[in-house]
Amino acid sequence: MTELNELTLAQARDAIHAKEISATELTQAHIEAVENARSLGAFIAETPEQALDMAKASDARIASGEAGPLEGLPLGVKDLYATKGVHTQACSHILDGFKPVYESTVTANLWRDGAVMLGKLNMDEFAMGSSNETSYYGPVASPWLPPNWSADQARAAISNGKKGLLVPGGSSGGSAAAVAARLCLGATASDTGGSIRQPAAFTGTVGVKPTYGRCSRFGMVAFASSLDQAGPIARTVRDCAILLRSMAGHDAKDTTCVDMPVPDYEKSIGASLKGRRIGIPKEYRVDGMSDEIDALWRKGIDFMRDAGAEIVDISLPHTKYALPAYYIVAPAEASSNLARYDGVRYGLRVEGRDIADMYERTREKGFGAEVRRRILIGTYVLSAGYYDAYYVRAQKIRTLIRRDFEAAFDAGVDAILTPATPSPAFGIGEKTSADPVEMYLNDVFTVTVNMAGLPGIAVPAGLSRDGLPLGLQLIGRPFDEETLFAAGQVIEDAAGRVQLPTRWWE
Amino acid sequence: MSVDQATVRRIAHLARIAVKDEDVPHLQQELNAILSFVEDLNSVDVEGVEPMTSVVPMKMALRRDVVTDHAGAAAVVVNAPQHEDQFFTVPKVVE
Numbered sequence: 190m191t192e193l194n195e196l197t198l199a200q201a202r203d204a205i206h207a208k209e210i211s212a213t214e215l216t217q218a219h220i221e222a223v224e225n226a227r228s229l230g231a232f233i234a235e236t237p238e239q240a241l242d243m244a245k246a247s248d249a250r251i252a253s254g255e256a257g258p259l260e261g262l263p264l265g266v267k268d269l270y271a272t273k274g275v276h277t278q279a280c281s282h283i284l285d286g287f288k289p290v291y292e293s294t295v296t297a298n299l300w301r302d303g304a305v306m307l308g309k310l311n312m313d314e315f316a317m318g319s320s321n322e323t324s325y326y327g328p329v330a331s332p333w334l335p336p337n338w339s340a341d342q343a344r345a346a347i348s349n350g351k352k353g354l355l356v357p358g359g360s361s362g363g364s365a366a367a368v369a370a371r372l373c374l375g376a377t378a379s380d381t382g383g384s385i386r387q388p389a390a391f392t393g394t395v396g397v398k399p400t401y402g403r404c405s406r407f408g409m410v411a412f413a414s415s416l417d418q419a420g421p422i423a424r425t426v427r428d429c430a431i432l433l434r435s436m437a438g439h440d441a442k443d444t445t446c447v448d449m450p451v452p453d454y455e456k457s458i459g460a461s462l463k464g465r466r467i468g469i470p471k472e473y474r475v476d477g478m479s480d481e482i483d484a485l486w487r488k489g490i491d492f493m494r495d496a497g498a499e500i501v502d503i504s505l506p507h508t509k510y511a512l513p514a515y516y517i518v519a520p521a522e523a524s525s526n527l528a529r530y531d532g533v534r535y536g537l538r539v540e541g542r543d544i545a546d547m548y549e550r551t552r553e554k555g556f557g558a559e560v561r562r563r564i565l566i567g568t569y570v571l572s573a574g575y576y577d578a579y580y581v582r583a584q585k586i587r588t589l590i591r592r593d594f595e596a597a598f599d600a601g602v603d604a605i606l607t608p609a610t611p612s613p614a615f616g617i618g619e620k621t622s623a624d625p626v627e628m629y630l631n632d633v634f635t636v637t638v639n640m641a642g643l644p645g646i647a648v649p650a651g652l653s654r655d656g657l658p659l660g661l662q663l664i665g666r667p668f669d670e671e672t673l674f675a676a677g678q679v680i681e682d683a684a685g686r687v688q689l690p691t692r693w694w695e
Numbered sequence: 696m697s698v699d700q701a702t703v704r705r706i707a708h709l710a711r712i713a714v715k716d717e718d719v720p721h722l723q724q725e726l727n728a729i730l731s732f733v734e735d736l737n738s739v740d741v742e743g744v745e746p747m748t749s750v751v752p753m754k755m756a757l758r759r760d761v762v763t764d765h766a767g768a769a770a771v772v773v774n775a776p777q778h779e780d781q782f783f784t785v786p787k788v789v790e
Contacts, residue, residue, distance in 0.1 A: 290770040402751045415750055442763075444756045445749075513733040524710060531711070533783050538776035544786045549713035561712055565722065566729050568710040569698065578696075579733070584746035586739055591747065625725055626732045642750030667751060 193218035198262055198374040198428035205251065205261050212247035212261025216240050216305050219263040222372045223307055225695040228347045231357075231367040233268060233326045234276035235308040243305040250303065259435055260303030265373040267364050268309045269316060270296050270419075271408035275306075279410040280324040281314045283555025284536040293408025294440045295377060295419045302435040307373050311363030314557045315527065316384055316412045319631040320620065321362025323559040328617050329362045331355040331392055332370040332690045335616060336655035340693035347694070355614040355657070358388030358631075364422045365392040369689055375423035375432050379409060381416045382515055383635030386647035389422050390609035390660025393649045393687035395677065396422045397429045398635075400668045401642035402447040404433075405440030413522035414445075416515075416639040425686065426648060426677040430454035433670065452671055460675035463497035467676070468602035472508035473634060475611070481653050482608045489606050489650055489661040492683040493676065501602055505593040510586050511637040516629060517570050517583035518640070523560075524567025530555060562625060591641040598666050604676050607634050609647040609660035638664050646673040648680040649687040658687055696734075697727045 193215050196204065204210045220237045240263060247261035266272055269279040271289040278284035292300075300306070313323040321329045330351045334343050338353075346353050357366040361378035365388035368376050378385040380398035389396025397420045404419040411417060421432035434455065439448040469490060474483070494500055532538035532551035539554050541547035556564065570579035597605065611633055620628050638645040643664055650661040661680055665673045698706075703723045707714040714722065768781035777784045 287774050290766050290773060291764075400751065402753065415747075441756070441758065445751070445753070447751065447753060507739070510736055510739055513736050516729060516733055517736075528711075532776060533785055535774035536776070541786070544788050545711070546713075547786055548711040549708075552711055553713035556712065562722070562725055562729075564710050564712065565703070565706050566726060568706045569702075569726070572706065572709060575696075581746050582736055582739075582741055583733075584748075585741040585744040586736060587747040587750075588744050589739070589741070591750070624728045626728055629732070640750075 194222045194371045196374070197425050198423055198431060199425065201262055201374055202259070202431070206256065208251070212244040212251065212305065213241065215261055216244035216263050219307055219373060226370055226372050228330070228694050229332065229366055229370060230327055230329045230351070231311055231363045231370065231372060232265065232308045233280065233311045233363065236275055236306055240305050240307050243300070247303050247305065257301065257303030258431070259299060261305060262303070262374050263305040263307050264299060265307050265310045265364060265367045265376040266296055267361055267377050267379060268312050269379060269410040270377055272296055272306065272309065276309050277410070279315045280312045280326050281555065281560070282325045282537060282557070283530045283552070287535050289408070291408060294405035294442060295409070295436045298435050298438060304435070310367055310376060313360035313362065314560050315410065315523070316360035316379055316381055317523070317559050317563055318359040319383070319387055319628050320356035321359040322356065322617065323557050325557060329357050329366045330617070331357040331366055331614055332694065333392065333614065333657055334690060334693065336657070343693050351617050354617050356391065356617055358391035358614060360384040361388045361422060365389055365394055365396070368392070368394045368422050368424055370692070370694070371689065375421055375428055377419060377436070378422045379417060379419050380639065381412050381519060382639050383632035385420045385422060386635045386645055386660070386662055387610050387631055389647040390649070391614040391658065393658030393689060394422050394424055395426050395429045395649070396420065396647045397433055397670070397673070398638060398645045399433060399437060399670055400644040402445050403437045403644070403668065403670070405443040405446040407440055407442035411526040413519040414526060415522060416519060426674055426681050427455060427458045429646070430458055430674045449668060454670060454674050457671040457674040458678045461497060462493065462676060462679055465498045465603045465672070466501050466601050467493045467498045468501050468503035468597050468605040470503050470505045470508065470605060470607065472505050473607045475633060479612065482611060482659070485651050485659050485661065486608050489680060492680055493606060495683065496679040503597045503602060503605070505597065505637070507586065507589045507593050508637055511590050511640050512629065512633055514583040514586040514590070515636045515640060516566070517579050518587065520563040520567030521571050521580050522567070524564045524571065527560070527564055559625070587640050590637055594641045594643060603666070604672050605664040607662045607664065609634060609662040613653040613655065613657035613659055634662060643667060644670045644673055646677045648677045650680050650684045697730055698723060
């Protein structure tokens with residue numbers, strides 16, 4: 190039998206149900222994989238005792254015939270989900286020592302269904318970043334080797350601040366790296382502008398950003414509340430479908446979480462695309478798009494056509510305004526959400542002359558450079574005299590972006606196919622210029638989806654010239670994640686599962 | 696639009712983030728890079744367009760105004776950097 194941590198989540202689930210393996214064996218294999226992969230920096234807090242306790246309880250439920258849909262399956266949890274009594278800091282210094290007395294709804298749903306928690310995963314501080322380099326806990330190394338690197342070279346780079354190794358993307362960089370390195374069967378992630386889909390594309394994994402309101406945000410550290418949404422990263426489309434079914438669902442503790450039944454998404458795997466219409470938006474053919482991304486997109490169009498779908502050219506005219514509008518709306522909401530970190534109720538406190546000085550010093554020391562920058566921009570665009578010119582205008586543009594999508598869906602388009610990212614993964618330390626916008630451009634294809642509240646999935650679709658993973662994105666109608674799973678599976682079948690990197694990091 | 700150094704200091708104060716003198720010039724540069732990036736939005740005709748307030752059409756849920764899952768005062772202050780009994784303690788505010 191293959192090593193247990195090499196199984197997909199669905200394979201592990203089936204093996205557990207067939208009593209071929211126990212939850213404890215499966216969990217032990219993953220605990221060892223996590224311990225052997227510390228050099229990557231994917232996990233920032235490990236909970237092996239809790240994992241083994243949960244696995245033991247799973248084995249008891251399996252024995253008594255009470256197994257849940259995720260019984261005994263070890264997962265990683267992004268550090269912004271509140272996990273009772275366990276490290277929860279959104280990888281920020283300002284939340285030093287914070288251990289919540291409550292559990293987020295999404296993780297509670299996973300444990301309700303029998304899943305096992307291995308620990309907390311690295312991320313960009315407060316989910317603000319596209320490379321996991323803004324984390325207070327340092328960057329995560331992608332398990333993918335840089336082009337033409339040897340394993341020895343990579344191991345040497347680990348002890349040199351991971352310089353030259355590849356980023357796993359962000360903000361859910363720890364989640365994507367851990368899944369790609371087979372440290373967990375799947376992971377929770379979150380997506381405000383592309384933070385699930387971009388790291389999934391960079392690491393050859395699958396990531397789903399559900400419709401806004403599909404999953405509860407209760408107990409997730411807030412970044413931009415009108416854009417944030419929970420979702421899974423896993424190694425196959427099917428695994429994501431299984432995880433999302435457990436994560437999603439109504440929650441009275443989040444008034445933006447919808448009260449709609451959660452479909453059995455796994456049933457969409459293998460569904461036919463015959464007669465379905467896939468839209469190809471011409472505005473996504475951005476200036477300077479590289480040949481390999483263009484070729485990947487064309488390949489994706491062929492996959493869809495070969496599966497019986499009808500390809501339709503569409504126009505989403507406000508696409509190019511989505512990223513600039515996002516960089517008003519998201520920082521504005523962040524500046525408001527992050528006002529709560531003042532050194533009084535939780536986390537870091539730096540003493541000062543008086544209370545205002547204490548606030549200012551605490552926030553200076555506790556927030557990293559990118560978070561400070563976004564709070565300042567957000568404060569500026571919300572300040573007297575600029576609110577209408579920036580914030581209200583951006584929200585109007587958001588309405589226009591949503592209308593573009595509605596027009597396409599009203600014309601009969603079932604899903605929209607685009608590239609997931611403008612490039613493959615780049616190196617750690619490579620994009621640290623004085624211009625923050627350079628990093629922001631990573632989200633150019635994903636951010637529209639958050640602005641319009643739609644569901645999106647990133648699926649690996651091939652390799653770059655240099656052998657690095659590239660992903661395609663599918664965008665769906667509101668609450669039609671099922672079509673995304675069906676079409677995502679078509680890409681996975683046609684492109685073939687990505688051969689994930691061998692374990693050079695151990 | 697772009698910000699000058701005095702504006703950088705003013706918004707940093709509004710955001711309650713201390714800024715060292717030597718950090719002001721590069722913060723100014725970074726903020727202006729972002730502001731110039733969003734400049735493009737001025738070319739969009741937004742006449743008569745409603746600003747988005749809710750990305751998914753939904754009715755705001757109401758519930759009874761009662762305690763739901765209150766974990767107790769001890770749980771509320773347990774993560775505070777400083778507290779006394781059930782109170783958060785802060786530097787003296789009223790002279």
